[in-house]
Amino acid sequence: MIEVSHLKFSYPSTTSLVLDDINLQIRNDEAVSIMGANGSGKTTFSRCLNGLLLPTGGNVFVDGLNTRDKGKNLKIRSLVGMVFQNPDNQIVSTTVEREIAFGLENLGIPTLQMRQQVEKILRQFDLEKYRRRSPHYLSGGEKQLLALAAIFAMAPKYIIFDEPTSLLDPYLREKILHTIFDLQLEEGITPILITQFPEETLRTQRLIILASGKVVLDGKPAEVFENVELLDQIGISVPPLFRLKSPLMKMGLWEVP
């Protein structure tokens, strides 16, 4: 479980709070999505969850480990993997297969086991044909797929996806989401999905809405989207279906997605 308690955060030499007293728990048996307008604090929040940023006030515990505890830093980062929006920020190696091996090497995985894991991931992500290609010659979408694959390879317990599908075509997006949710079922990895696509959140059990550094809504996605007016005010995209709820109900055609 990740436990967030009275979390406050402001960047050095500023006074305004980017995160303002956030309290919540993320359990191991749920898939969570987070939405928020640009500047709502969602990226800062996600970086607090794996200790990339430390709280200005309050605490974050990952499986009981406080992110403030320097000695537990590596352990926490291996527990909470992170896939960034822009894969160029993440990719460091000269070939696709080396990129996948990179994180495993850093974790000190024995060579034979590492090779097997790399093969498995190449297959799982359909990247075998690119294995010796330089990541820089992949398309934007393919790079994102690779960045995901490299994090999956390290088998963390939680994975934060910071808008991982924004550059992918709808088919690949679907494939990534499938992979994310399969991992939840099969390997017990808890996905924490930050996204701008409201339809994607309908696949998770819980949707958290952030605005101005505060949690304003937290519940089942289909219930959260009932609050169309509030979501419009804070600039959150609502699936078109929810905007048609009133006439559809009157016509007897409303079904909760």
Next chain:
Amino acid sequence: MKIRLENVSYRYTQGIEAFSGKDDAIRDISIEIASGEFVGIVGPSGSGKTTLIQHFNGLLLPTSGKVLIDGVDLTEHKKRLGEIRRKIGIIFQFPEFQFFENTIYDEVAYGPRNLKIPEEVIQTRMQEAFQLLGLDFQEFKDRSPFQLSEGQKRRVAIASILVMEPDVLVFDEPTAGLDYQGVGRLKNFVKELRQVGKTVILVSHDMNFIAEMVDRVICLKNGQVIFDGTKTEFFTDTQLLKTANLKEPEVLRLVRFLRGKGVKIPFPIYELPPLKAFLEQLVNTNLNKNN
């Protein structure tokens, strides 16, 4: 400004051997885009969309075939590339990677200064561009381009293209990373470009965005054009959408769903407000009938 490609193929030859192998990134593409058109370029990830648009202003020159801009063959007139790049501006994915000046003013003025455009002309153009993009000129001009939100960075990048006064604007995945308001603002801005007669070419995976913005769709797969026609022809061909790894726009999907339920809705509708208005009117008419 007319863009014409004749049998264009491109193969990446630099870099490692494995990639410079047998595959053309784009192959035998012949298309023509007339002045004032609004065109969407779509297709699966890795289908060659970004490679294709880099041919429109000579950032890439074809391995074989011809690119003609207003009849000028780019391969034969390399000296005119500078002029053509001013007229056809490309806004790339993650444009902020190209930022390097200390202030937004200097960043946006960089291109026109290189052309020795007088400073007061630059400033006027910049104020106009900022206004069109909804950025406050006084507030932003002295700030660092690196301390902006995602949406603001994107708008500064667009401003630095607009001050060159291009005839054609090409956007590569402009909605990626933007939030709801950011996308809304972008849509309004693109609609403004239609009012002033610019040519707009949008590369995007966001079919909702494409369906609302363009008239014509060009679809690539494995480096080749597999469709070129009106958006309605494109979005109503479910088999084609599947082949191209793409999804039906959400509003169109709802319209089809409701028609399947026997609701008599005009087809197609791509935007939510007209669909909502139509349904509400339908409900009201029925209420009146029942009374």
